Amino acid sequence: MTDYATLRPYLISQLERGELTFLADYPLSSLCTFRIGGPADFIVYPKTERALISLVEFVRSVGVRYNVFGNASNVLFDDPGYRGVVIFTSELKSVTISGENVTAGSGMSVTALSVAAYRASLSGLEFTYGIPGSVGGAVYMNAGAYGGEIKDVCISSRVYNPDTCEIEVYSGNEQRFGYRESVYMNSPLIILSSDFRLKESDPVEIDALMRKLMNQRIEKQPLDLPSAGSVFKRCEGYFTAKLIEDSGLKGMTVGGAQVSEKHAGFIVNKGGATASDVLRLIEHIRNVVYMNFGVNIQPEVRYIPAE
Numbered sequence: 001m002t003d004y005a006t007l008r009p010y011l012i013s014q015l016e017r018g019e020l021t022f023l024a025d026y027p028l029s030s031l032c033t034f035r036i037g038g039p040a041d042f043i044v045y046p047k048t049e050r051a052l053i054s055l056v057e058f059v060r061s062v063g064v065r066y067n068v069f070g071n072a073s074n075v076l077f078d079d080p081g082y083r084g085v086v087i088f089t090s091e092l093k094s095v096t097i098s099g100e101n102v103t104a105g106s107g108m109s110v111t112a113l114s115v116a117a118y119r120a121s122l123s124g125l126e127f128t129y130g131i132p133g134s135v136g137g138a139v140y141m142n143a144g145a146y147g148g149e150i151k152d153v154c155i156s157s158r159v160y161n162p163d164t165c166e167i168e169v170y171s172g173n174e175q176r177f178g179y180r181e182s183v184y185m186n187s188p189l190i191i192l193s194s195d196f197r198l199k200e201s202d203p204v205e206i207d208a209l210m211r212k213l214m215n216q217r218i219e220k221q222p223l224d225l226p227s228a229g230s231v232f233k234r235c236e237g238y239f240t241a242k243l244i245e246d247s248g249l250k251g252m253t254v255g256g257a258q259v260s261e262k263h264a265g266f267i268v269n270k271g272g273a274t275a276s277d278v279l280r281l282i283e284h285i286r287n288v289v290y291m292n293f294g295v296n297i298q299p300e301v302r303y304i305p306a307e
């Protein structure tokens, strides 16, 4: 049974000590890029790694459910919201650069990180410029774009393991990166910071590549409407967005959710979309694509049930 009787005083005491800030009964729709989701019981922003770890230890000790997010740009929150504690890492945004090595806190925006790397004349993160996620979310998802992937540059991550109460380091093959996959998925591990190995390069060339990739995003993606990016993963031998477009689904609408008229791989929130609209549209797209092409497309966006 959820023990909020001790959770609330704990949060208030940590707030008073300057360890965190929190919101109670607050709509997730205002905190994610899809602009969908009902109220979470508690939304917490720990200010330090230590505060994050203490919070996780506490919520586990009182049996309260929790989940850790970066910028909530790859998630679909539920219509009834979230029963438990939603933790955002946004305050953990340190960056240190030493030669060609960059270490970034999990809450750092990857776009801001790519700009920091450019300013240090370091190449390798240009592909992340424009991805609206955090370092932790990008490492968790092995985010990628335009031929680049996090796995190409992320050499290790420091993580908190709530099962052992230890900070551990995952490096090399231990991060088990695959296409939109990592060891962190379906595990209790919380990414605290990640190390990237970049290459010294001409800042003019880095800047030119970043601008080129950003222009491609602006040209191809429906950035004027709320979304969670590409809804489906790439599938072997096919362009998923083309399968959807060739199925005649571009522009198809369920409630406020629509298959983007600009990019069929995106579902956009045209206004007032609910999680159930999006889930129904995803199911419909998957069925139609399967009927037309025999291809079973898989969602990339992570649905977070209310309980």
Ligand SMILES: Cc1cc2nc3c(=O)[nH]c(=O)nc-3n(C[C@H](O)[C@H](O)[C@H](O)COP(=O)(O)OP(=O)(O)OC[C@H]3O[C@@H](n4cnc5c(N)ncnc54)[C@H](O)[C@@H]3O)c2cc1C
Pocket (backbone or CB within 6 Å): 033, 067, 068, 069, 070, 071, 072, 073, 074, 075, 089, 106, 130, 131, 132, 133, 134, 135, 136, 137, 138, 139, 140, 141, 142, 143, 144, 145, 184, 189, 190, 191, 192, 221, 223, 227, 228, 229, 230, 302
């Ligand atoms: C307009 C738009 C364009 C996009 N373009 C791209 C693109 O080009 N390429 C691409 O790959 N993605 C893209 N995305 C999707 C998304 O931005 C990426 O997947 C991003 O890496 C997610 O980061 P996040 O911080 O928002 O993660 P969140 O959405 O907050 O979380 C995603 C998952 O990671 C987990 N997680 C987050 N932080 C941590 C942590 N510190 N420790 C453990 N688990 C954690 C969460 O629990 C969740 O399961 C796009 C999205 C939008 C809206």
